[in-house]
Amino acid sequence: MTTANASDARNAILAIQQGFENSGYIASEAIATAVFLAQALSKPILVEGPPGVGKTELAAATSALLGKPLIRLQCYEGLDEAKALYEWKYGKQLLYTQVLKEKLGDLMQGAEGLKQSLARLHEFDDTFFSEEFLEPRPLLKALWAKDGAVLLIDEIDKADEEFEAFLLELLQDFQISIPELGTIKAVTTPVVFLTSNNTRELGDALKRRCLHLYIPFPDNRLEQRIIASRVPTMGAELREQLVGFVQSLRGMDIKKAPAVSETIDWARTLLLMHATELEPALVRATLNVLLKFQSDIELVDLEVPSMVRRAGGS
Amino acid sequence: MTQVLANFIQVLRAASIRVSTAESIDAATALRVVGWDHRDQLRETLSQVLAKTPEDKRAFHDCFDRFFIFETPLAGVPAADPQTPEAGEGSAQGPAAEAGAGGSGVGGGGLAELLDNPDPSALQQAMASAARAVQLQNIRLFTQRGIYIRRLLEEMGIEDFDRALLAAARQTPGAPDIARRREQKDRLLEDVTALVDRQMLLYTANARTALREEVLQKTPLTRIEMSDFKTMQLLVRKLAKRLVALHSRRRRVAKRGQLDLRRTLRRNTGFDGLLFNTVWKQTKVDRPKIIAVCDVSGSVAQVSRFLLLFLYSMSEVLPKVRSFAFSTQLGEVTEWFQQKTAEEALALTMKTWGMGSTDYGGSLAELERLTEADLDHRTTVIVLGDARANYGDPGDRVLRRIHEKVRRVLWLNPEPRSFWNMGDSAMQKLAAGCDRVEPCRTLLQLERIINEIARGAG
Numbered sequence: 001m002t003t004a005n006a007s008d009a010r011n012a013i014l015a016i017q018q019g020f021e022n023s024g025y026i027a028s029e030a031i032a033t034a035v036f037l038a039q040a041l042s043k044p045i046l047v048e049g050p051p052g053v054g055k056t057e058l059a060a061a062t063s064a065l066l067g068k069p070l071i072r073l074q075c076y077e078g079l080d081e082a083k084a085l086y087e088w089k090y091g092k093q094l095l096y097t098q099v100l101k102e103k104l105g106d107l108m109q110g111a112e113g114l115k116q117s118l119a120r121l122h123e124f125d126d127t128f129f130s131e132e133f134l135e136p137r138p139l140l141k142a143l144w145a146k147d148g149a150v151l152l153i154d155e156i157d158k159a160d161e162e163f164e165a166f167l168l169e170l171l172q173d174f175q176i177s178i179p180e181l182g183t184i185k186a187v188t189t190p191v192v193f194l195t196s197n198n199t200r201e202l203g204d205a206l207k208r209r210c211l212h213l214y215i216p217f218p219d220n221r222l223e224q225r226i227i228a229s230r231v232p233t234m235g236a237e238l239r240e241q242l243v244g245f246v247q248s249l250r251g252m253d254i255k256k257a258p259a260v261s262e263t264i265d266w267a268r269t270l271l272l273m274h275a276t277e278l279e280p281a282l283v284r285a286t287l288n289v290l291l292k293f294q295s296d297i298e299l300v301d302l303e304v305p306s307m308v309r310r311a312g313g314s
Numbered sequence: 315m316t317q318v319l320a321n322f323i324q325v326l327r328a329a330s331i332r333v334s335t336a337e338s339i340d341a342a343t344a345l346r347v348v349g350w351d352h353r354d355q356l357r358e359t360l361s362q363v364l365a366k367t368p369e370d371k372r373a374f375h376d377c378f379d380r381f382f383i384f385e386t387p388l389a390g391v392p393a394a395d396p397q398t399p400e401a402g403e404g405s406a407q408g409p410a411a412e413a414g415a416g417g418s419g420v421g422g423g424g425l426a427e428l429l430d431n432p433d434p435s436a437l438q439q440a441m442a443s444a445a446r447a448v449q450l451q452n453i454r455l456f457t458q459r460g461i462y463i464r465r466l467l468e469e470m471g472i473e474d475f476d477r478a479l480l481a482a483a484r485q486t487p488g489a490p491d492i493a494r495r496r497e498q499k500d501r502l503l504e505d506v507t508a509l510v511d512r513q514m515l516l517y518t519a520n521a522r523t524a525l526r527e528e529v530l531q532k533t534p535l536t537r538i539e540m541s542d543f544k545t546m547q548l549l550v551r552k553l554a555k556r557l558v559a560l561h562s563r564r565r566r567v568a569k570r571g572q573l574d575l576r577r578t579l580r581r582n583t584g585f586d587g588l589l590f591n592t593v594w595k596q597t598k599v600d601r602p603k604i605i606a607v608c609d610v611s612g613s614v615a616q617v618s619r620f621l622l623l624f625l626y627s628m629s630e631v632l633p634k635v636r637s638f639a640f641s642t643q644l645g646e647v648t649e650w651f652q653q654k655t656a657e658e659a660l661a662l663t664m665k666t667w668g669m670g671s672t673d674y675g676g677s678l679a680e681l682e683r684l685t686e687a688d689l690d691h692r693t694t695v696i697v698l699g700d701a702r703a704n705y706g707d708p709g710d711r712v713l714r715r716i717h718e719k720v721r722r723v724l725w726l727n728p729e730p731r732s733f734w735n736m737g738d739s740a741m742q743k744l745a746a747g748c749d750r751v752e753p754c755r756t757l758l759q760l761e762r763i764i765n766e767i768a769r770g771a772g
Contacts, residue, residue, distance in 0.1 A: 048368065212363075
């Protein structure tokens with residue numbers, strides 16, 4: 001019954017995965033499925049996972065893949081509608097009233113009494129509250145984009161709960177209500193990503209409206225592919241050792257496990273130092289690229305020789 | 315297919331993953347797009363639509379693997395269709411039955427043919443649809459096992475099979491075919507039993523734990539068995555997490571009468587600087603500083619360990635907790651709880667401070683000395699103890715002095731109210747230095763008290 005349909009879906013997902021890979025973003029099948037579903041069901045994706053696994057990067061890669069502009073909204077405590085959605089261009093409104101003062105005087109000429117003047121004014125009523133004077137902020141820009149857009153609402157957990165509630169209308173129907181103008185609906189449904197670092201629990205209402213994608217640390221094979229794509233000049237042998245070392249670091253009891261971005265940084269560092277294989281002394285000297293807490297560095301420092309041996313270095 | 319999805323969602327709910335109706339509809343829509351053909355793809359799709367926290371995801375993958383063992387979605391086979399010939403019903407009269415009877419020495423309806431079929435997936439399919447026909451997903455109790463196994467076998471056509479077997483045995487006893495049929499039947503019985511057991515586990519996964527947790531919450535903490543400690547700790551964490559979610563948002567209270575000029579101007583730029591909307595200054599409601607003092611002698615120790623476990627599980631909303639343990643002497647244990655696991659910290663606390671008889675007077679005096687700098691109007695002092703001072707100095711004067719300096723003093727007593735003030739209990743004297751004295755016998759009471767503390771209510 002759905003066989004033809006389903007194989008289409010399969011191909012589409014594989015195509016997305018391939019497309020990401022071509023642009024240098026190595027995605028797991030879960031990620032490709034999420035991007036496919038988001039488009040097929042017109043649903044936003046809520047991306048969670050430890051910091052540095054490429055949550056924000058995913059939105060950028062999607063924007064490159066679909067050839068649509070990326071519109072980014074960084075969330076923080078105290079973010080409100082005026083900064084996220086729209087604001088009136090007060091200065092412009094004032095300036096225009098000043099400039100048009102005389103014009104208004106002309107228009108009012110011949111009008112008898114206050115009532116008639118008002119009636120005339122009403123003929124031009126919305127001049128100063130029209131789209132001309134509207135300063136669109138990221139959310140409105142995404143709705144107005146004619147050919148669609150990729151909207152990234154970054155670190156939604158940092159925003160207040162009121163803002164989260166305010167987003168619900170946008171996430172469900174891709175529309176937003178502006179008191180002076182009425183409801184604005186998306187011209188083309190944008191692809192929406194929300195990212196969260198889990199500093200607080202998000203509301204159920206928000207989660208219900210989203211697809212939920214959890215990006216964990218990549219496994220050994222995936223991480224090797226990522227390094228191969230990002231740092232192509234690195235030799236296969238060193239890459240294997242490097243990823244093996246980082247993977248075993250993540251298994252240790254440390255405050256902050258190194259993320260993918262840190263693995264990439266470390267790979268570049270090692271290349272700069274012309275390393276051909278992992279050596280304890282070299283690892284010790286560059287450990288601060290991977291680990292960001294002194295206590296972690298001290299803890300790992302002792303174990304470096306045995307870990308390097310296990311990862312296949314000398 | 316919808317039925318399979320509905321059953322699966324039921325399984326997820328049994329594993330305490332919260333799936334709303336809207337999400338079920340989303341899942342159905344998503345499956346219409348993605349299809350059932352590709353297992354990984356199916357799993358990813360459903361997990362993204364149905365499981366929305368990392369913990370839920372883990373539980374989801376577990377459920378998925380167990381649920382889709384037998385309901386293997388195969389392309390092109392309409393498994394939910396009750397008209398499938400493999401389902402066994404009425405097929406004994408069908409041409410398939412005759413072919414089966416003709417082919418092998420002993421007939422036995424569609425089931426016999428099915429058992430002869432070298433492709434095991436056909437049998438699996440038949441079992442699956444029979445399971446659906448007898449509504450196996452409604453199984454709840456261990457005692458229903460036998461009934462469901464029987465019904466399932468009947469649904470698959472075991473009666474015809476048996477009759478044919480019996481007739482054949484009467485006609486030509488000892489034929490090799492009969493032995494083969496008997497063996498087939500035994501194997502089928504094993505398969506069906508395994509299926510029913512699996513389903514029972516699947517649909518009742520959490521029912522037992524849920525009941526157990528409910529009972530444990532109401533059991534007096536002093537009477538909890540050693541074997542339940544693991545469950546209790548998980549339970550404490552779960553309750554603590556709920557409280558954290560409840561209190562993680564910092565409340566703000568507007569100070570009436572103090573204008574926040576900066577914000578007011580900003581909000582009114584739209585009105586050309588005329589102040590239409592006023593914004594008042596706000597203060598954040600402070601999180602309380604907590605000093606927890608725990609009697610760790612004898613039976614009170616049990617309750618102490620849960621109080622401390624609770625307080626430290628909530629470090630996100632109660633960032634400033636200092637804890638002290640005492641029996642004969644008093645000492646600070648804060649660092650242990652911050653750095654070690656709960657078990658290690660508790661063991662160490664008991665070993666270091668848990669010996670000997672309780673000296674309330676000396677311990678409270680020592681507490682005052684150690685915490686002098688921290689005793690201010692934001693501090694809440696929680697004392698956990700049975701107030702049995704062994705007829706010595708109960709330390710009520712020291713406690714009153716502390717009470718004058720801090721926001722409030724709470725005394726939690728693990729003994730039932732009727733025991734207070736009997737024998738060597740000095741509860742009445744000590745109560746004079748407390749804002750409130752509460753019995754604290756069960757986890758439920760403990761949760762309520764900590765909830766009030768975290769809310770910052772006096």
